[in-house]
Amino acid sequence: xxxxxxxxxxxxxxxxxxxxxxxxxxxxxxxxxxxxxxxxxxxxxxxxxxxxxxxxxxxxxxxxxxxxxxxxxxxxxxxxxxxxxxxxxxxxxxxxxxxxxxxxxxxxxxxxxxxxxxxxxxxxxxxxxxxxxxxxxxxxxxxxxxxxxxxxxxxxxxxxxxxxxxxxxxxxxxxxxxxxxxxxxxxxxxxxxxx
Amino acid sequence: xxxxxxxxxxxxxxxxxxxxxxxxxxxxxxxxxxxxxxxxxxxxxxxxxxxxxxxxxxxxxxxxxxxxxxxxxxxxxxxxxxxxxxxxxxxxxxxxxxxxxxxxxxxxxxxxxxxxxxxxxxxxxxxxxxxxxxxxxxxxxxxxxxxxxxxxxxxxxxxxxxxxxxxxxxxxxxxxxxxxxxxxxxxxxxxxxxxxxxxxxxxxxxxxxxxxxxxxxxxxxxxxxxxxxxxxxxxxxxxxxxxxxxxxxxxxxxxxxxxxxxxxxxxxxxxxxxxxxxxxxxxxxxxxxxxxxxxxxxxxxxxxxxxxxxxxxxxxxxxxxxxxxxxxxxxxxxxxxxxxxxxxxxxxxxxxxxxxxxxxxxxxxxxxxxxxxxxxxxxxxxxxxxxxxxxxxxxxxxxxxxxxxxxxxxxxxxxxxxxxxxxxxxxxxxxxxxxxxxxxxxxxxxxxxxxxxxxxxxxxxxxxxxxxx
Ligand code: SF4
Numbered sequence: 267x268x269x270x271x272x273x274x275x276x277x278x279x280x281x282x283x284x285x286x287x288x289x290x291x292x293x294x295x296x297x298x299x300x301x302x303x304x305x306x307x308x309x310x311x312x313x314x315x316x317x318x319x320x321x322x323x324x325x326x327x328x329x330x331x332x333x334x335x336x337x338x339x340x341x342x343x344x345x346x347x348x349x350x351x352x353x354x355x356x357x358x359x360x361x362x363x364x365x366x367x368x369x370x371x372x373x374x375x376x377x378x379x380x381x382x383x384x385x386x387x388x389x390x391x392x393x394x395x396x397x398x399x400x401x402x403x404x405x406x407x408x409x410x411x412x413x414x415x416x417x418x419x420x421x422x423x424x425x426x427x428x429x430x431x432x433x434x435x436x437x438x439x440x441x442x443x444x445x446x447x448x449x450x451x452x453x454x455x456x457x458x459x460x461x
Numbered sequence: 462x463x464x465x466x467x468x469x470x471x472x473x474x475x476x477x478x479x480x481x482x483x484x485x486x487x488x489x490x491x492x493x494x495x496x497x498x499x500x501x502x503x504x505x506x507x508x509x510x511x512x513x514x515x516x517x518x519x520x521x522x523x524x525x526x527x528x529x530x531x532x533x534x535x536x537x538x539x540x541x542x543x544x545x546x547x548x549x550x551x552x553x554x555x556x557x558x559x560x561x562x563x564x565x566x567x568x569x570x571x572x573x574x575x576x577x578x579x580x581x582x583x584x585x586x587x588x589x590x591x592x593x594x595x596x597x598x599x600x601x602x603x604x605x606x607x608x609x610x611x612x613x614x615x616x617x618x619x620x621x622x623x624x625x626x627x628x629x630x631x632x633x634x635x636x637x638x639x640x641x642x643x644x645x646x647x648x649x650x651x652x653x654x655x656x657x658x659x660x661x662x663x664x665x666x667x668x669x670x671x672x673x674x675x676x677x678x679x680x681x682x683x684x685x686x687x688x689x690x691x692x693x694x695x696x697x698x699x700x701x702x703x704x705x706x707x708x709x710x711x712x713x714x715x716x717x718x719x720x721x722x723x724x725x726x727x728x729x730x731x732x733x734x735x736x737x738x739x740x741x742x743x744x745x746x747x748x749x750x751x752x753x754x755x756x757x758x759x760x761x762x763x764x765x766x767x768x769x770x771x772x773x774x775x776x777x778x779x780x781x782x783x784x785x786x787x788x789x790x791x792x793x794x795x796x797x798x799x800x801x802x803x804x805x806x807x808x809x810x811x812x813x814x815x816x817x818x819x820x821x822x823x824x825x826x827x828x829x830x831x832x833x834x835x836x837x838x839x840x841x842x843x844x845x846x847x848x849x850x851x852x853x854x855x856x857x858x859x860x861x862x863x864x865x866x867x868x869x870x871x872x873x874x875x876x877x878x879x880x881x882x883x884x885x886x887x888x889x890x891x892x893x894x895x896x897x898x899x900x901x902x903x904x905x906x907x908x909x910x911x912x913x914x915x916x917x918x919x920x921x922x923x924x925x926x927x928x929x930x
Contacts (some may be wrong), residue, residue, distance in 0.1 A: 267507075267656040297539035299499035350607065354500075379608060386517070422688045435609070437510070443477050443485060447513075447618055448478045456489055457713050458516040459578055460557065 267381040269433035273362060273404040275335040278325060279396040281362040287352035287373065290344070296351055301380075304351055305358030326359075336363045336404065338395045344373025353380045364406060367392055378426050379436065385411075385420045406431060463730035466697050467663045470601045470727075474584050476618055483620040489583035490600075492569045493520035493556065493615050495547040496877070497588030501611035502550040511553045513617045514667070519578060520551050520557040523568045525877040528840050528867035531561055554614075565710070567843020569868045575845055576782050577709025580903035581698040581723045586613055591811050591893065592693075593686045597679035597708070599698035599727045601663070604687070612667040624792055625736040628729075633668035633744035638686075639821065640927040641746055643678035644910035645814060646670070647685040649748040652759045653656050659691030660735060665695050665729065670743040676705040677817045681795065684812045688756040697728045716823050719855040750923050751895050751908040753786035758798065760798055762913070762925045768794040781837060789897055790905050791885075799923050802834070804908070805888040806918040807900070808864075809840030810874035813891035813911050816846050822915035823855045825929060831863040832921030838865040840872040840880070864918070877900045889917045 295307040303431075313324050320327045337356070338450040342356070343366040344352060353376045356364065364377065365385045377384040383406060387395070395413065406427060411418050440447075464472070477485035491514075498520070505512070512518060523652075525540035544561065551558035559565040565572060567588055573579040573595050581599040590604035609619055629650060635641045651658070663684045672681065679696050686694025703720045707714055713719060747761040751771075760766065769787065773779030787794065793800070804883060808814065808822055819841065831837045839859050841847035847869055850856060856866045873880040874892040881887055882904025891914050895906040909917065916926040 291896050297543065299543060300503045301500045323515070324798055325648070350500075378778065402844065418716070435508075436620075437612055437615045439618070440618060443618075444616075446485075450487055456475070456487070456514070456517060457580065457583075457719075459490070459519055459693065459711050461714055 267433045267435045267438075270362070270381065270383060270406050270409075270430040273335050274401055275333065275399060275404070276331065276401050277338050277395055278331045278335045278361075280325065280337055280339040281396055284342045284345055285312045285339060286345045287349050288354040291349065291355040298351075301354045302358050304355035308355040310358070329421075333360070335360060336365065338365045339363045340392070341367040343369050344376075345370040350376050350379070352415070353377055353382055357382050365392065365395060376409040378429065381430065381433070383395060383422075383430060385393065385422070387418065387420060391418050463733040465628075465729040465733045465735060466599065466665055466727060467601065467624075467626050467695055468733075470584065471600075471623060473582070474601075481929045482866055483622050485618050485713050486584060486621050487618055487847065488586050488613050489517060489580070490573070490578060490585040491518045491609070491610075491617075492578075492585070492587035492592070493547070493575055494524055494569050494587070494589065495522050495543040497607050498550065498610055499543060499546050500607050501588075501614055502546075502554065503917075504611040504675055505554070505614060505725055510615045512515055512556060512614045515555040515557075517617065518614070519557050519559070519571050520547060521549060521563075521566055521572055522561050523566070523870045524875070526566075526868070526870040527878055528816050528870050528880060532869060537878070543667045545798065558575070564844050564848070565840075566846065567609045567810045568814070568871055570680075571815060571842035571846065571869075572686065573753050574598060574676070574705070575709065575808065575843060579714035580706070580713070580719075581702060582727050583822075586619065589881040590687050591684055594680050594684040594811055596683040596694040597676060597696050597905070599696060599723070600703055601693055602683075603693040606663075608859070611643065616754075625662045626915065627659055627664050627737040627739070629664055629666045630738070630740040631666060632670040632740065633670055633742045634673070635670070635743050635746065635924065637927050637930070638673075639824075639930050640912060641743075641748060642821075642910040643661050643674050643681045644908075645746050646741070646743055647682045647750045648751065648756065648759045648908065649746050650739070650741055650757050651685065651689045652749070653741070656688060656755050656757045658689040659686065659689040662691050664689065664691050665735070667729070669733050670741075671696060671814075672699065675817060676701055677815045680815070681812055685756065688893060698723055702899065717807075727845065748910065748913050748926055749800075749908075752790060752792055752798070752801075753783060754789055754895055754897050755786070756895060756908060757907070762798050764798060766792050766794050766798065766801075767845040768795045774811065799925065801907070801927065802887070802922045803889050803917055804835060804886045805882060806831075806835060806837035806864075806894070806914050807840070807873045807888055808911055809867075809872050810890075810892035811842060811871075812893040814840060814842035814846065814869075815847050818891065818911040819846065819855050820853070820925060822911040823858045825912050825915040825926065826862045826864065826919065829862055829919045831918045834921050835918050836865075837918040838851055838867055838873070838880075840867045841869045843869045863921070873900050875899060876904075882906075889914045889923065
């Protein structure tokens with residue numbers, strides 16, 4: 267994974283609660299064979315009409331937000347089925363940060379597995395961010411979001427923070443034990459299937 | 462200190478161990494299929510990683526292969542993409558694939574043992590929960606998700622919390638060992654310990670009634686362990702195990718040496734401690750039929766569909782779920798099980814589509830005809846099973862009786878290929894899951910053994926197969 271760096275971006279205000287993973291990525295798109303490529307199906311039923319035309323009144327179809335990397339939304343984001351595809355779709359669409367008053371558990375941990383930063387903020391700050399139109403500056407290192415003349419700090423588990431900053435995924439961490447795996451294989455040679 | 466079989470296998474596979482943290486466990490065998498692997502390979506590619514041990518990895522195609530003529534173009538384009546992707550991935554990463562036209566193709570949990578890939582005392586994973594099947598050989602075998610498939614490909618290890626141990630002691634002798642099968646034993650166990658009885662535990666089965674079973678029957682038991690909530694089932698290897706694996710295609714060269722070692726080591730020590738224990742007397746077991754929408758909703762064939770209260774006792778949640786199940790299954794309480802008519806029969810799946818299963822079912826079917834109201838099919842668990850069955854003339858027996866005889870695959874066990882139930886259709890199935898919509902949206906599944914399925918196909922409703930043999 268790429269190390270997580272400072273983000274300067276406008277916010278996509280998405281003032282909805284209880285957004286479930288079936289809305290984030292509907293189940294007819296689960297048969298894809300890559301982690302990438304799910305972005306075009308993100309919020310499919312909200313973004314497109316039955317004839318496949320873009321709905322002009324849906325915020326993600328507004329070109330102003332095209333390069334936004336930050337989604338600000340309302341409580342219980344990512345509830346429902348545990349599919350990892352939901353995070354793949356958000357990431358592929360371009361979101362590196364999701365800010366919400368609360369997240370569903372599995373969705374929250376799936377974010378970290380895929381290099382997406384989920385931030386929990388209180389409702390007051392969410393309201394302020396939903397209104398803010400200019401670019402904000404988000405720094406994971408100092409755990410701050412600077413918007414206009416204001417600045418907020420956010421909480422995050424230290425281990426998870428380090429992993430994002432260093433761009434380490436589960437496999438990278440295991441590969442730090444590579445020598446131990448090698449020693450294990452040497453000491454008790456495994457029986458190859460095709461000797 | 463005494464150790465259980467599971468603890469011995471675990472301890473011999475620990476690569477890294479730290480207090481209060483999961484342990485890094487080495488994986489000896491990684492089996493792959495087309496549905497849960499594509500994103501894992503994609504992840505490797507994006508990060509420029511290799512497969513650490515292609516020599517411990519093997520792939521096949523089973524979940525969405527057509528079971529009809531394989532030369533026809535595939536009906537479902539996404540399925541065909543998944544299949545082509547696996548072919549490409551195996552080629553790119555140097556993994557041996559038993560592809561769609563390979564004589565060794567079959568349901569992943571059927572071919573592992575059949576090819577001698579499964580070994581006692583080993584750790585085995587696959588991106589599919591019924592990997593537990595291979596625990597019948599005294600291996601720690603369990604299902605994993607897509608992220609873990611990628612992790613195993615890259616590192617040949619997994620971080621795991623150590624599960625607890627649960628011994629299931631099966632005593633006594635089955636009254637009619639042809640009509641009362643290992644499927645009936647495991648369904649009875651799940652009926653009693655519940656679908657979450659084994660959660661967090663590895664089940665180890667032992668006792669006279671287990672030693673008495675053939676390897677194929679033992680696989681049925683371990684296969685369904687996960688329907689009791691546990692991730693793996695385990696049976697200590699014995700002479701039957703060693704005979705079964707001898708002279709298979711991939712049986713290791715130094716097999717005799719290995720067997721000597723396994724004989725001395727692969728068993729729970731006398732007086733070893735399990736976290737939980739349950740005893741069942743198989744003498745009392747009758748053929749079983751599920752009536753609801755989870756594998757604990759099961760009745761004796763001579764009894765009736767229970768009322769929700771009889772099923773749930775005083776547990777409100779259970780009573781509610783039984784009500785929902787009866788309504789989905791369109792069944793009234795107090796209906797005799799043998800009065801339930803059926804539309805379809807499916808003999809197949811990694812639970813019950815090995816050679817013995819087909820032989821036993823054919824024994825019942827021989828010289829009879831499927832009831833005119835029923836459509837019935839046999840889907841062998843692997844191409845090798847199919848071939849062996851054909852050599853014995855079983856295909857002819859089934860076809861003469863109006864069963865369809867198919868190519869191997871998962872088929873109607875989960876309905877990812879065109880083999881599905883229509884809404885409202887009622888099916889006697891030898892598979893392992895009777896969840897809502899499992900075999901097709903609105904379809905109604907009754908789990909039974911192969912001989913029960915065969916007899917019911919002939920009768921057009923459930924019957925007590927003990928009266929037939
Ligand atoms: S036969 Fe059914 S349970 Fe077995 S692997 Fe295939 S889909 Fe899974």
